[in-house]
Structures are given as C-alpha cells and as structure tokens.
Amino acid sequence: MVTAMRTMKEKTRRDLTLTVLFVIFVAILLQVANVKFDSYQKQVLSLMAIYGIMAVSLNLVNGITGVFSLGHAGFILLGAYTSALLTIPPEQKAMIFIIEPAHPFIANLHTDFFTATIVAGGISALGAFIIGFPVLRLSGDYLAIASLGFSEVLRILALNLQSITNGSLGLKGIPNHTNIWWSWGWLLVTVLFIVSLVKSSYGRALLAIRENPIAAEAMGINVFKHTLLSFVISAFFAGVSGSLYAHWLTTIDPRITTFGPVLTYYVLIMVVLGGLGSVSGSIIGAILFAFLMEWLRMFEQPFTLFGRQYPAIQGMRMLVLSVLFVVTMIVWKRGLFGRAEITWDGIRKLMKKFRRSGSR
Amino acid sequence: MKRYMVFFFTFVVAIVFADIKIGVLLPLTGGISAFGEWTKKGIELAREQRPTVLGEKVVLVYADTRSEKTEAANAMARLTDKEKVVAVIGEIASSNSMAAAEIAENRKVPQVAVTSTNPLVTQGKKFVSRVCFIDPLQGTALAEFAANTLKARKVTIFVDIEQDYSVGLTNYFIERFEGKYKGNVQKVQYKSGDQEFSAQISQAIAFGSDVIMFTGYYNEIALAAQQARSMGYKGYFIAGDGADAPELIKIGGKAVEGLYFTTHYVPEAAKTKKAKDFVESFKKKYGTLPAMNAALGYDAYMLILDAIERAKSKDPVKINNAIRSTKNFEGVSGLITIDENGNAIKPVVIVQVKNGKFTYVTSIEPAQLK
Structure with missing residues (x-):
C-alpha cells in the first residue's frame, strides 16, 4: 500500500516535470514563430489560442458538466464590449460616437489591457450568474434555450444602447494588444485552471452530475450549486476570450455575423470535433478549425488539372471543410478524442506499442 | 505509389x-x-x-x-x-x-x-x-431633395437599427432637415428580417407624413412599401442606396412605383x-x-x-x-x-422607379450641398 502510494507520488512528480517541460517547449516554439512568422501567420496563430479559450470554456459546461449551453457568443460579446470600452482611449471614443455622444461614465473610462481583460471576465461571470441562478434550478434542457435567448438579448441591447455601445455602428480603433503571448498565455491559464478544477473534488462532482444528475444528488452533491459554479467559470473565460478577440480584431459590432448564434455554433463545432468532454480535444479542435479555415483557401485559387486551366471556385473551402468534418464524425463518432485526454501515461503506452510493433 | x-x-x-x-x-x-x-x-x-x-x-x-x-x-x-x-x-x-x-x-x-x-x-x-x-453626403442630398423637390414638411423615417448604414443615414438626414423644419421628423424602428410593419405605418400615417423615408435595404423597403400602400398611405417614398437592387421591384411590384432613391450609379445616367x-x-x-x-x-x-x-x-x-x-x-x-480623409467627393444620383424600371432623375453635385 505504502509503495503503491509512493509510486503514485513519483508518477505525479514525473508528470508535473514533463508538463512544465512541455509548456517551456511550446513557449520556445512560439518564440521561434514570433520571430520567423510573418504577421499573417502570427495573426492566425493568435486566433487559434483565442478559439482554444472559447472551446475549452464551453467544454467545461457542455462536455464536463453535461449541461447544454448555447449562450457562449453572449458571454464573448459581453467580454469584448467591456474590455473594448475600457481600453479605447477617451479621445478615440469622442471620435467614434458620432450619432450620440458617449455616456460620460463610459467616455472617461480607461485602463490597461490586463485589467480590462480581468474585468471583462468578471462582468461575463456576473452575467452568467444572473441567467444561471434562475434557470439552473430547473432540470432538463432549459439552459440551452435560456442561454441562447440571453445571448440574443445581449446582442439586441448592444444594438440599442447607442450611448454605451455606439449601437450598430460598432466600436473601432480598439488598440491591437492581442499578440501571441497574451493569447497563448491566457490559454495556458484557462487550461491550468480548468484541468485542476476537473481534478479537484468539485470536478469529480461535475463529472458525476454529467453521468447522472439524480444519482449525484442522492450521493449528496448539490447539483444546482455545482452546475452554477461551472457555468460562471466558463463564462469568465468566455469573457476573457472576448476581450482577446476584440483586441485582435480591433473593431467589433453587434451584427449577427459577428456575435450571433453562428459564433456559438463555431465553438460548438470545435468542441464536438475534438471530443465533447475532453480538454485536449477542445484545444486540438480549435487549432484545427482556425488552421483549416485559412489553409483551405488554396482551394479557392485558380488551378490546373490535366493540363487544363480551371477558374477559382469561391466557397469551395467551406465545402471541403464540411466534408472533412462529416468524415471525421463518421470515423470518430465521439470526436477526435472522445472523452479521453492526452496524458503522459497515454503517450508512454503509445510509444511502447510503437516500439513493440517496430521490433517485430 | x-x-x-x-x-x-x-x-x-x-x-x-x-x-x-x-x-x-x-x-x-x-x-x-x-x-x-x-x-x-x-x-x-x-x-x-x-x-x-x-x-x-x-x-x-x-x-x-x-x-x-x-x-x-x-x-x-x-x-x-x-x-x-x-x-x-x-x-x-x-x-x-x-x-x-x-x-x-x-x-x-x-x-x-x-x-x-x-x-x-x-x-x-x-x-x-x-x-x-459617404453617408453624410447622401443624407444631406436626400434632405435637400425631400425639402426642395418633393416639398416635404412631415417625414417619417424607417430605421433599421441593425444596420450601421441605416442609423447613420437617418442621422444625417435629420440633421439637415431639422435645420429647415424643426420637429417635423419622426423615427420608427425595425430590424433586418422583419416582415410586419403595420405598427410603424400607422404611426407614420397618424403623424401626417407626406414623405416616408426608408434607410434600410431593399427587402424590407419593398415589404413595408406594399403594406403602407394597402393601409392607405398616399404620400411619397424615398430611400438611400440600400434600395438599389432589381429585387426591390421584384418584391415590391406596384407598391414601389414612384419611389425615389439616391445611389452611386445608374446606367441611364451615362453621359x-x-x-x-x-x-x-x-x-x-x-x-x-x-x-x-x-x-x-x-x-x-x-x-x-x-x-x-x-x-x-x-x-x-x-x-x-x-x-x-x-x-x-x-x-x-x-x-x-x-479628399484629405480618403473619401470620394462625387455626385449623388437620384433614381425613380417608373413603369417597373429604374429611371434616372437627376444628379446632385457635392458643391450644391454645402
């Protein structure tokens, strides 16, 4: 028993070292990318991490707690607007609020990017609390409808509160703060936080709720409290991703194509593609999504086939992408990773397998 | 291989x-x-x-x-x-x-x-x-046209609050028109994709509007114009360049007959x-x-x-x-x-729907709008 505990401890220590080494390795890769890549590639690289944060945070609610939320775009919007209003310099605000002057309180707000991002997360979390508190008391799929409605309400509010959000004209001139370090740094924070949450007693309770809420309740888990907790944490990181997104894009507006349900569906695609319930899957899903969207542009260039010139077909990219996704979901029915995570144990086993088949 | x-x-x-x-x-x-x-x-x-x-x-x-x-x-x-x-x-x-x-x-x-x-x-x-x-020029041109050519005194504007273009254009129209006839403009709102406009139209009729202006896009313009005519509205319709699409006539049919709109270009204006x-x-x-x-x-x-x-x-x-x-x-x-801000200074073209076709009416030079 004692030896078993010791090996467990050793294993955890080994895994921790490996994880730290891995993070350093990724950081070195990013530094190389930062120097070698052109700004277009860096832009896509940042977007990957932003999508990663969105996916990991949605996965906490939809995959790990097993409560279906469709309101992610709303929390992203809340975070984006909050942080944008905090970082746009007052002179710039005076310039862009051309229909109605900005509310005096809004007009003079100004903080640095980091504070703005934290506040954005906080406001999104508050929003999640306000909507989650009444709705999560109900059982069933009410949250899906209520959160979808909530995110639309936020979008309509952003359209109408002319003196706060500049209405449909949107905000522009948001400082371009988001770079590789901010986005990947925040992704690291998100992953660390959510993984340690899942490994804690709270996380075990969340998994129990996903498997069977009634049984979990019978075991003494306060289902309401725990689902609300996961919902609020998820919204916090959605807000953070919104802030990064706004400072990446430098202009936001409450249009349906910018912060509408489509954005939620994109994030949902990333999560389901990677495997609902898997944090590593969500990250891979997000990276793949951002990468493929840009990489597949080559299908929209003119091409020659068997010596004949063909004109470019616009929209081809989305066709290829959809087919890829359909095939993926047919081959891996639960997404690329299912509920499994990439762990050091798993990698070791895989390497052993390779070695064995290699020596044969 | x-x-x-x-x-x-x-x-x-x-x-x-x-x-x-x-x-x-x-x-x-x-x-x-x-x-x-x-x-x-x-x-x-x-x-x-x-x-x-x-x-x-x-x-x-x-x-x-x-x-x-x-x-x-x-x-x-x-x-x-x-x-x-x-x-x-x-x-x-x-x-x-x-x-x-x-x-x-x-x-x-x-x-x-x-x-x-x-x-x-x-x-x-x-x-x-x-x-x-840019929209300020277009809004000003519409206001001048409504006030001088159509002799409008009461205007109701249909604003598509989802479109920045519509909100902006409305604003610049009002700025110019209110400068001439204060308090004679009323705004009513809708959203892209709306199908039913009877509430807004009753408001427009109750206001005694002689001109209804649409600042959104052709789809809603066509539907609203149809409903306004069937509710007994007799005045003019005017619109911005969002109306400039053949679909306006396809959807609107007889109702958009006589509608004026401002736009950038019309083939008939080619001189x-x-x-x-x-x-x-x-x-x-x-x-x-x-x-x-x-x-x-x-x-x-x-x-x-x-x-x-x-x-x-x-x-x-x-x-x-x-x-x-x-x-x-x-x-x-x-x-x-x-100009020094990168905006094009060029004439605004006014077009009217006549016999189911876009017909060139006039061009307003930017110098006339100072």
Whole structure:
C-alpha cells in the first residue's frame, strides 16, 4: 500500500516535470514563430489560442458538466464590449460616437489591457450568474434555450444602447494588444485552471452530475450549486476570450455575423470535433478549425488539372471543410478524442506499442 | 505509389509569377455575396480592358470574406503578407472594411473600399480610401431633395437599427432637415428580417407624413412599401442606396412605383463616352446592364491603376500617396476626387422607379450641398 502510494507520488512528480517541460517547449516554439512568422501567420496563430479559450470554456459546461449551453457568443460579446470600452482611449471614443455622444461614465473610462481583460471576465461571470441562478434550478434542457435567448438579448441591447455601445455602428480603433503571448498565455491559464478544477473534488462532482444528475444528488452533491459554479467559470473565460478577440480584431459590432448564434455554433463545432468532454480535444479542435479555415483557401485559387486551366471556385473551402468534418464524425463518432485526454501515461503506452510493433 | 504522385502533381496549383498584384477582398459567399459578385464582374471587365500598367501585367488575387468580420481581417492579412499585393480593392460592407482597414494601416498597403459608406471606415486612417460617397453626403442630398423637390414638411423615417448604414443615414438626414423644419421628423424602428410593419405605418400615417423615408435595404423597403400602400398611405417614398437592387421591384411590384432613391450609379445616367462604353462592353460580356456595385468595382480598379501610373512605382506607400491625391478622375460613376480623409467627393444620383424600371432623375453635385 505504502509503495503503491509512493509510486503514485513519483508518477505525479514525473508528470508535473514533463508538463512544465512541455509548456517551456511550446513557449520556445512560439518564440521561434514570433520571430520567423510573418504577421499573417502570427495573426492566425493568435486566433487559434483565442478559439482554444472559447472551446475549452464551453467544454467545461457542455462536455464536463453535461449541461447544454448555447449562450457562449453572449458571454464573448459581453467580454469584448467591456474590455473594448475600457481600453479605447477617451479621445478615440469622442471620435467614434458620432450619432450620440458617449455616456460620460463610459467616455472617461480607461485602463490597461490586463485589467480590462480581468474585468471583462468578471462582468461575463456576473452575467452568467444572473441567467444561471434562475434557470439552473430547473432540470432538463432549459439552459440551452435560456442561454441562447440571453445571448440574443445581449446582442439586441448592444444594438440599442447607442450611448454605451455606439449601437450598430460598432466600436473601432480598439488598440491591437492581442499578440501571441497574451493569447497563448491566457490559454495556458484557462487550461491550468480548468484541468485542476476537473481534478479537484468539485470536478469529480461535475463529472458525476454529467453521468447522472439524480444519482449525484442522492450521493449528496448539490447539483444546482455545482452546475452554477461551472457555468460562471466558463463564462469568465468566455469573457476573457472576448476581450482577446476584440483586441485582435480591433473593431467589433453587434451584427449577427459577428456575435450571433453562428459564433456559438463555431465553438460548438470545435468542441464536438475534438471530443465533447475532453480538454485536449477542445484545444486540438480549435487549432484545427482556425488552421483549416485559412489553409483551405488554396482551394479557392485558380488551378490546373490535366493540363487544363480551371477558374477559382469561391466557397469551395467551406465545402471541403464540411466534408472533412462529416468524415471525421463518421470515423470518430465521439470526436477526435472522445472523452479521453492526452496524458503522459497515454503517450508512454503509445510509444511502447510503437516500439513493440517496430521490433517485430 | 507513382500513380498517386502523378495524380498529386496535376493538382498542384499553377503559380503565376505576377509583376503587379492587386488584392480583391470581397464577400463572394455568405449573406451579401450578390453584391460581391457584381463587384467582381466590374473588376474583371476593367482588367480585361486594361491588363497592364507600367508595362507589367496586373494579376488580381481574390480573397473571400464570407461576409464576416473575422474572415475579412484574416483574408486581408493573407493578401498583404502572403500574396504581397501592392493595393487592395474592397470590402463592400462597412463593418468588414473596418476590420480590414486596421491591417491595411499596419502594413502600409493602400485599401480602396467599394461601397462602404459609413464615415468611420476611413476616419483616422492614412491608407484607406473609397470610391463611393459617404453617408453624410447622401443624407444631406436626400434632405435637400425631400425639402426642395418633393416639398416635404412631415417625414417619417424607417430605421433599421441593425444596420450601421441605416442609423447613420437617418442621422444625417435629420440633421439637415431639422435645420429647415424643426420637429417635423419622426423615427420608427425595425430590424433586418422583419416582415410586419403595420405598427410603424400607422404611426407614420397618424403623424401626417407626406414623405416616408426608408434607410434600410431593399427587402424590407419593398415589404413595408406594399403594406403602407394597402393601409392607405398616399404620400411619397424615398430611400438611400440600400434600395438599389432589381429585387426591390421584384418584391415590391406596384407598391414601389414612384419611389425615389439616391445611389452611386445608374446606367441611364451615362453621359460621357467612357461611361457609355462601359455600359456597352458590360452588356456584351455579361448580357445584362451593370449594377451600381459593378460600376464602382470598375472605378476602384481603374483608379488604382491610374494611381500606380502617376506614382510610377510599385511601392505601396507611393501608390497610396497617388490615390490620396486623385483629382477629378474620370470614372464611369462620375468625376471622383479623393479628399484629405480618403473619401470620394462625387455626385449623388437620384433614381425613380417608373413603369417597373429604374429611371434616372437627376444628379446632385457635392458643391450644391454645402
């Protein structure tokens, strides 16, 4: 028993070292990318991490707690607007609020990017609390409808509160703060936080709720409290991703194509593609999504086939992408990773397998 | 294996070694792809007519924005960084142009927006210009037209609060009109995609409006006009360039008969030889009359080539300086002068729907609106 505990401890220590080494390795890769890549590639690289944060945070609610939320775009919007209003310099605000002057309180707000991002997360979390508190008391799929409605309400509010959000004209001139370090740094924070949450007693309770809420309740888990907790944490990181997104894009507006349900569906695609319930899957899903969207542009260039010139077909990219996704979901029915995570144990086993088949 | 290799190589995209690359950033798929397609047709025709500049071949590199902001930013970055274009034509929608504008500004590559009329697009930007007039000019022209020609005294404006374009245009109209007749304008709101307008129409009738102005897009305009006529409204309809689409008549039918709207271009207004030739060659190539987007796309391409020629250089910064100093450039949509903010100063065209056709009424010169 004692030896078993010791090996467990050793294993955890080994895994921790490996994880730290891995993070350093990724950081070195990013530094190389930062120097070698052109700004277009860096832009896509940042977007990957932003999508990663969105996916990991949605996965906490939809995959790990097993409560279906469709309101992610709303929390992203809340975070984006909050942080944008905090970082746009007052002179710039005076310039862009051309229909109605900005509310005096809004007009003079100004903080640095980091504070703005934290506040954005906080406001999104508050929003999640306000909507989650009444709705999560109900059982069933009410949250899906209520959160979808909530995110639309936020979008309509952003359209109408002319003196706060500049209405449909949107905000522009948001400082371009988001770079590789901010986005990947925040992704690291998100992953660390959510993984340690899942490994804690709270996380075990969340998994129990996903498997069977009634049984979990019978075991003494306060289902309401725990689902609300996961919902609020998820919204916090959605807000953070919104802030990064706004400072990446430098202009936001409450249009349906910018912060509408489509954005939620994109994030949902990333999560389901990677495997609902898997944090590593969500990250891979997000990276793949951002990468493929840009990489597949080559299908929209003119091409020659068997010596004949063909004109470019616009929209081809989305066709290829959809087919890829359909095939993926047919081959891996639960997404690329299912509920499994990439762990050091798993990698070791895989390497052993390779070695064995290699020596044969 | 060999067979696969052969198969693979035939797939390899033919890379054209271009001398002068111009990026074209357009919504070729998604919500507003129809506008993107028209613009593309105009640009293609322009390239056919003028395929070289400074003795070198011009190659167009298209990038689709899927009518979305994120995509617009990425596509723009791809054009400037990967394709290394010397200038970019696009986008159509103001909100997408704004997302691209930040990148144009960072990379110091000139961007010429086609029909983005929101004043914020070029505001504070050194590398962003456009070939269309801006909403303040259009709103002022509409106000002058309503007050002087239609003798309007009571106006109800239908505002599509989802569209920045509509909110802006409404605002500039009111600014000018209220300056003449204070308190005689009423705003009613709707949202893109609405089908039912009877509440707003009753408000308009109760207000005693002699003019109803629509600042949104053709779809809602057609529906609202129909409902207004069936509810007994007898006055005029006026609208902005959002009405400029054949679908307006297809959906609106008899109800939109007599509607006036402001726009950038109409084939019937072609007076110069250049403009007439454009209409002819467009008809020959595509079998239809050019729409407003096609003419502006054509002008954007020609303006950039003109600027390259004047700059005598492929350097984007020099080209940008040349674009910014464009004076009285003869486009097919009228004389274009780019002001110090990058906005085009050009005439506003007024068109009326007559016998199910768009008919040219008059042009208002910017000097008349001072």
